[in-house]
Amino acid sequence: MRIFLVGNPNVGKSTLFKELTGARIIISNYPGTTVDYYTSRMNLNGNRVEVVDVPGIYSLNPTSEAENVAVRILEGCSDKDAVINVVDGTNLRRNLFLTLDLLEKGYPVMLAVNMIDMLEGYGLVIDLEGLEEIFGVPVVGVSARKGDGIEELRSRIADRRSVSLEEVLNGCSD
Numbered sequence: 001m002r003i004f005l006v007g008n009p010n011v012g013k014s015t016l017f018k019e020l021t022g023a024r025i026i027i028s029n030y031p032g033t034t035v036d037y038y039t040s041r042m043n044l045n046g047n048r049v050e051v052v053d054v055p056g057i058y059s060l061n062p063t064s065e066a067e068n069v070a071v072r073i074l075e076g077c078s079d080k081d082a083v084i085n086v087v088d089g090t091n092l093r094r095n096l097f098l099t100l101d102l103l104e105k106g107y108p109v110m111l112a113v114n115m116i117d118m119l120e121g122y123g124l125v126i127d128l129e130g131l132e133e134i135f136g137v138p139v140v141g142v143s144a145r146k147g148d149g150i151e152e153l154r155s156r157i158a159d160r161r162s163v164s165l166e167e168v169l170n171g172c173s174d
């Protein structure tokens with residue numbers, strides 16, 4: 001299993017990446033390009049899983065080299081992986097264009113609604129359960145900067161792992 005952090009530019013992907021993975025970050029150059037991206041590992045229920053900080057994108061129709069790399073990285077993802085779509089909770093409407101794109105392509109998406117601390121500062125609350133119902137995927141509110149919601153995010157990632165294992169087993173018995 002690998003975990004891909006995907007989202008618009010400047011939504012807090014790298015901050016969340018550091019929260020999830022800690023220290024040992026590897027910077028890789030995507031072959032044939034000038035684009036660098038980060039990978040590291042996190043501990044999920046005793047298993048070391050790879051986490052990829054994917055370059056920021058607005059849609060799956062790339063308009064720059066970095067976006068092109070992001071799309072190519074995602075193309076390597078399978079059902080066993082988790083695509084954590086990091087969205088800026090203070091800019092939800094704009095961010096959800098990419099979410100729809102990812103869902104339409106059938107990626108194993110989870111939503112991490114970031115910047116919850118800023119929303120709290122504005123006295124705003126996002127209906128996370130409502131979003132779960134609309135999109136049919138797990139939705140977790142986080143503040144990557146403050147470290148809030150990270151444990152819940154980890155456990156939801158671990159849950160979706162067991163769900164997909166179950167799916168595999170069900171598939172075998174058919």
Ligand SMILES: Nc1nc2c(ncn2[C@@H]2O[C@H](COP(=O)(O)OP(=O)(O)OP(=O)(O)O)[C@@H](O)[C@H]2O)c(=O)[nH]1
Binds near residue numbers: 011115144145146
């Ligand atoms: N208030 C607040 N600021 C945050 C939070 N997460 C990230 N930031 C800030 O948002 C800015 C962008 O964060 P990054 O982690 O660099 O965002 P990114 O998505 O990796 O950006 P790109 O790599 O450029 O696409 C930084 O100034 C962060 O400190 C959060 O939960 N709350």
Ligand SMILES: [Mg+2]
Binds near residue numbers: 014015053
């Ligand atoms: Mg970044």
